[in-house]
Amino acid sequence: MQFEVIARCHTTRARVSRMTLAHGTTVLPTFMPVATQAAIKGLTSQQMESLGVTLILNNTYHLNLRPGLKVLAEAGGAHKFQGWDRNLLTDSGGFQLVSLSKFTTITEEGALFASPFTGEPTMLTPEESISIQHTIGADIIMQLDDVVSSLTTGTRVEEAMKRSVRWLDRCIVQHKKAGRQDTQNLFAIVQGGLDPNLRDQCLDAMIERQDGVAGYAIGGLSGGEEKDIFWRIIKQCADKLPEERPRYSMGIGFAEDLLVCVALGVDMADCVFPTRTARFGVALTHDGPLNLKLSKHARDFRTLDEKCPCPTCSDKTSRAMLHHIVTHETSGAHALTLHNVIFQAQVMGQAREAIIAGTFPEYLRSFFARYFGESGYPEWCVNALRSVGVDLLEGDPDGKIIPGSGVRWDYAQGS
Amino acid sequence: MTQPASFTFSLTSPTARYGPRLGKIALRRPGSTVDLQIPTPGLLTATSRGVVPHLSRDHHRLTDAIRWVNIPFETFLEHNPPVPTLQPGQNPLHTFLGFPPGKHLLSISARDPYDGREMPPNGKSHVSVYCLRGVRKLSPTDWSSYVLSCQPDVVFALSDIPFTDPPYSQKRLTKSIERSATWLSTILRSETRQNVFVQMAGGTCLPARKAFSDSLLERLDGPEADAIKPLTTLDEGVRGYTFDLVPLRQCLETQAKTSHTLSHHEIVPLIKTSLDPLSEQKIRLINSTESPHEILHYISHVGIDIFDARWAQRAADIGVALDFAFPVRSTGAQKDIGHCLYDTQYTLDFSPLADSFRGALSQGSTSPICPCAACSPVVPATRIYHGADTPVVLGEEPRKEAGTIYRPHVSRAYIHHLLHTHEMSAHALLVMHNLAVLDAFFAGVRKLISDAPERWEAEVLKFSEEYDESVTVFHQARASWREVELARGKGRLAREKEKKDAEGLATAA
Numbered sequence: 001m002q003f004e005v006i007a008r009c010h011t012t013r014a015r016v017s018r019m020t021l022a023h024g025t026t027v028l029p030t031f032m033p034v035a036t037q038a039a040i041k042g043l044t045s046q047q048m049e050s051l052g053v054t055l056i057l058n059n060t061y062h063l064n065l066r067p068g069l070k071v072l073a074e075a076g077g078a079h080k081f082q083g084w085d086r087n088l089l090t091d092s093g094g095f096q097l098v099s100l101s102k103f104t105t106i107t108e109e110g111a112l113f114a115s116p117f118t119g120e121p122t123m124l125t126p127e128e129s130i131s132i133q134h135t136i137g138a139d140i141i142m143q144l145d146d147v148v149s150s151l152t153t154g155t156r157v158e159e160a161m162k163r164s165v166r167w168l169d170r171c172i173v174q175h176k177k178a179g180r181q182d183t184q185n186l187f188a189i190v191q192g193g194l195d196p197n198l199r200d201q202c203l204d205a206m207i208e209r210q211d212g213v214a215g216y217a218i219g220g221l222s223g224g225e226e227k228d229i230f231w232r233i234i235k236q237c238a239d240k241l242p243e244e245r246p247r248y249s250m251g252i253g254f255a256e257d258l259l260v261c262v263a264l265g266v267d268m269a270d271c272v273f274p275t276r277t278a279r280f281g282v283a284l285t286h287d288g289p290l291n292l293k294l295s296k297h298a299r300d301f302r303t304l305d306e307k308c309p310c311p312t313c314s315d316k317t318s319r320a321m322l323h324h325i326v327t328h329e330t331s332g333a334h335a336l337t338l339h340n341v342i343f344q345a346q347v348m349g350q351a352r353e354a355i356i357a358g359t360f361p362e363y364l365r366s367f368f369a370r371y372f373g374e375s376g377y378p379e380w381c382v383n384a385l386r387s388v389g390v391d392l393l394e395g396d397p398d399g400k401i402i403p404g405s406g407v408r409w410d411y412a413q414g415s
Numbered sequence: 416m417t418q419p420a421s422f423t424f425s426l427t428s429p430t431a432r433y434g435p436r437l438g439k440i441a442l443r444r445p446g447s448t449v450d451l452q453i454p455t456p457g458l459l460t461a462t463s464r465g466v467v468p469h470l471s472r473d474h475h476r477l478t479d480a481i482r483w484v485n486i487p488f489e490t491f492l493e494h495n496p497p498v499p500t501l502q503p504g505q506n507p508l509h510t511f512l513g514f515p516p517g518k519h520l521l522s523i524s525a526r527d528p529y530d531g532r533e534m535p536p537n538g539k540s541h542v543s544v545y546c547l548r549g550v551r552k553l554s555p556t557d558w559s560s561y562v563l564s565c566q567p568d569v570v571f572a573l574s575d576i577p578f579t580d581p582p583y584s585q586k587r588l589t590k591s592i593e594r595s596a597t598w599l600s601t602i603l604r605s606e607t608r609q610n611v612f613v614q615m616a617g618g619t620c621l622p623a624r625k626a627f628s629d630s631l632l633e634r635l636d637g638p639e640a641d642a643i644k645p646l647t648t649l650d651e652g653v654r655g656y657t658f659d660l661v662p663l664r665q666c667l668e669t670q671a672k673t674s675h676t677l678s679h680h681e682i683v684p685l686i687k688t689s690l691d692p693l694s695e696q697k698i699r700l701i702n703s704t705e706s707p708h709e710i711l712h713y714i715s716h717v718g719i720d721i722f723d724a725r726w727a728q729r730a731a732d733i734g735v736a737l738d739f740a741f742p743v744r745s746t747g748a749q750k751d752i753g754h755c756l757y758d759t760q761y762t763l764d765f766s767p768l769a770d771s772f773r774g775a776l777s778q779g780s781t782s783p784i785c786p787c788a789a790c791s792p793v794v795p796a797t798r799i800y801h802g803a804d805t806p807v808v809l810g811e812e813p814r815k816e817a818g819t820i821y822r823p824h825v826s827r828a829y830i831h832h833l834l835h836t837h838e839m840s841a842h843a844l845l846v847m848h849n850l851a852v853l854d855a856f857f858a859g860v861r862k863l864i865s866d867a868p869e870r871w872e873a874e875v876l877k878f879s880e881e882y883d884e885s886v887t888v889f890h891q892a893r894a895s896w897r898e899v900e901l902a903r904g905k906g907r908l909a910r911e912k913e914k915k916d917a918e919g920l921a922t923a924a
Binding site: 006016018020024025026027037039040041042043044045046049051053054062065066067070071074075080081082083114117118119193296298299305307309310311312315317318320321324325326328329330331332333334335336338346348349350351352353356407 | 800
């Protein structure tokens with residue numbers, strides 16, 4: 001991997017960098033759409049390419065079950081299998097073992113789980129996770145970590161953090177042994193729950209291992225924790241992680257979360273939210289989400305967003321037409337998936353341009369004003385951005401602040 | 416009032432009244448000097464809720480097989496007035512649905528010709544139509560006003576085809592042909608001269624079919640004549656004749672005259688009875704054929720010009736990649752007309768979707784290229800930039816080549832995987848492929864009629880020997896599709912393994 005920071009925000013911790021992997025260059029910060037089972041829902045690889053996406057994510061847990069490693073090996077890896085010529089990232093499979101399987105128990109050796117095929121006890125070790133990811137062949141691979149829910153408290157959190165460090169060592173050894181460092185890049189995952197002390201210990205230990213890792217992910221968040229704690233942990237990790245390594249915040253997808261994370265120094269994020277919400281009929285726009293199932297859109301001949309360059313908007317597909325097909329026709333999902341992938345990419349792309357131009361604080365203010373203006377700024381966003389020197393209320397002294405997560409939604413009544 | 420496009424159909428090969436024939440549709444929009452041309456025999460793409468199922472707009476534009484698109488209008492009756500009638504601007508229907516007027520001929524029919532569900536009876540002045548919110552009554556005058564507002568290129572006149580429980584009494588058939596003729600005259604009365612196609616009514620009763628055709632040719636007088644002036648007969652205002660097979664098959668099955676798959680032998684005489692008195696210069700359209708064999712039968716024995724592609728599109732729904740060619744290029748053991756890609760034999764099959772075609776980059780095959788986005792994916796000529804990600808910033812060479820750059824084909828193994836993981840991309844890829852295969856089939860039909868008409872019968876025979884006419888692959892696919900639909904959810908992999916083991920035991924025993 002070549003990683004080079006090409007611009008920094010003069011106020012916040014945001015930065016623009018160039019990350020060159022075996023399948024081309026991706027400019028960061030960027031959002032990675034999720035192709036869980038080797039396809040972005042309903043789309044083809046050529047469509048993703050035309051959308052200007054250069055990095056997507058596949059899930060190891062799913063691909064290991066279907067199509068299975070034999071198929072992927074014979075296909076010559078996941079890139080060839082799905083006809084994707086750009087960069088690809090795989091997770092370790094550990095998260096799904098915990099989230100999708102009730103019977104998983106973690107031992108020092110690895111994660112012991114009931115095979116979904118036979119119910120028999122099966123072990124996923126750090127070594128095996130890495131070698132599975134070698135077969136899949138993604139440009140960025142993740143260490144196996146001991147994942148606990150972000151709401152877990154007590155000694156289990158510390159145990160998981162320490163084990164994640166030990167497992168990182170085993171992943172590094174396995175990765176080196178296979179001699180794949182030239183084509184695949186191993187990322188560490190910082191754990192430690194919501195406890196700043198544990199996070200610090202984890203950061204110290206993992207930064208010590210910097211030579212063996214190409215980048216760092218911040219894990220164990222986005223699990224329903226308080227947003228005010230969430231951003232503080234992100235900030236703590238991003239502040240401490242080495243400048244010369246990309247920082248990846250796992251499972252982040254709401255526009256406000258993305259921009260806060262970028263301001264705190266995060267370079268990459270992934271989430272199924274934009275593509276999933278599309279299938280439920282929701283389009284993301286700079287004025288907030290539009291739930292196209294609502295009958296208030298039935299006779300609205302406007303496009304989703306006049307300025308959006310996505311195929312759906314540039315073709316002037318009306319909200320009325322989308323209302324007619326969403327959740328009834330798969331092509332309704334496709335139209336909104338294309339749009340939402342572009343919305344995420346635009347939010348991040350405009351952030352990059354603003355950082356380079358030295359106008360990132362203004363970009364943040366104008367984005368939040370338009371997105372939240374009417375409903376009110378989420379308090380945690382205001383606090384988080386104040387911590388890096390940006391006051392969302394500057395120039396908007398009457399701006400309303402709302403407690404809680406403040407997530408925007410499109411309701412049937414009013415706007 | 417905007418004039419509809421001018422629609423002309425010309426037969427380009429001299430022909431007998433019945434038999435294979437070549438033709439050309441030319442559609443010219445007001446103010447345009449270029450024709451949209453559709454050679455016949457050819458296909459018509461079916462839609463659901465106004466879209467080609469599974470295709471995003473960029474995908475339907477990539478698929479050159481899609482030229483004539485039919486829009487069953489009934490789903491829009493969920494709102495009153497129907498939303499497309501409110502679309503401002505030129506070519507409102509094209510605009511609303513996203514079909515470029517320069518590329519697509521749009522027709523509208525009141526009902527989905529493929530839908531044979533039982534319906535409440537039609538009335539003296541309404542057709543019962545179906546939408547998500549239930550049954551609606553559509554009157555001939557409303558139909559005319561929707562057509563005026565939407566400006567489709569072709570409109571199918573309302574007709575009184577019963578979808579109540581067959582068989583139908585003679586009285587019912589008499590009513591059916593009378594109403595159909597009256598409703599036809601309603602749309603011909605329209606302020607602007609529409610391109611009207613008419614459903615040939617009369618059910619499975621030969622005298623009723625003949626009576627309907629005769630009524631089209633009858634010289635009208637009195638108020639009826641005034642209404643359609645300057646036309647003197649209904650037929651003068653008709654551009655083409657349509658035959659929906661679903662209601663005919665349902666009647667034939669009730670009369671137990673025939674099994675479903677062989678119904679086309681029974682249907683040909685019905686069609687001919689309708690066409691006998693009419694001009695052979697007008698276009699003939701059939702909805703709801705179900706196999707290439709059936710299509711060839713209607714080309715051979717009637718001379719049908721346009722066939723809907725619904726069955727090929729439906730094959731994509733159930734995981735079938737079509738694989739057939741006309742004329743047959745190689746002979747061997749009898750084959751299926753497609754591959755059910757759910758089948759585990761494709762797990763490790765990395766070849767292109769069809770044997771009779773290759774991908775643009777495929778090696779070691781001399782078959783013609785399948786132009787679909789699955790067999791011959793094309794590197795997008797442009798991509799969207801989002802900010803600081805141009806080739807300059809990326810340090811990448813900008814694209815120099817001007818021509819088309821292809822990517823390797825999508826493999827059967829990949830689609831097999833997508834089908835079993837219930838990924839929608841499988842269906843998008845298969846729809847584009849199946850339409851391309853069917854389009855190539857029609858190109859083959861046209862070429863043979865044009866270059867070697869004397870070989871027609873022999874080639875049709877060869878085709879029916881080469882490919883399984885009972886289309887068992889569809890039955891197999893439907894079962895697999897249902898299994899995956901039902902199996903979804905937690906514990907699926909275990910359930911499937913159990914079933915597989917049980918099957919293994921059964922085979923061993």
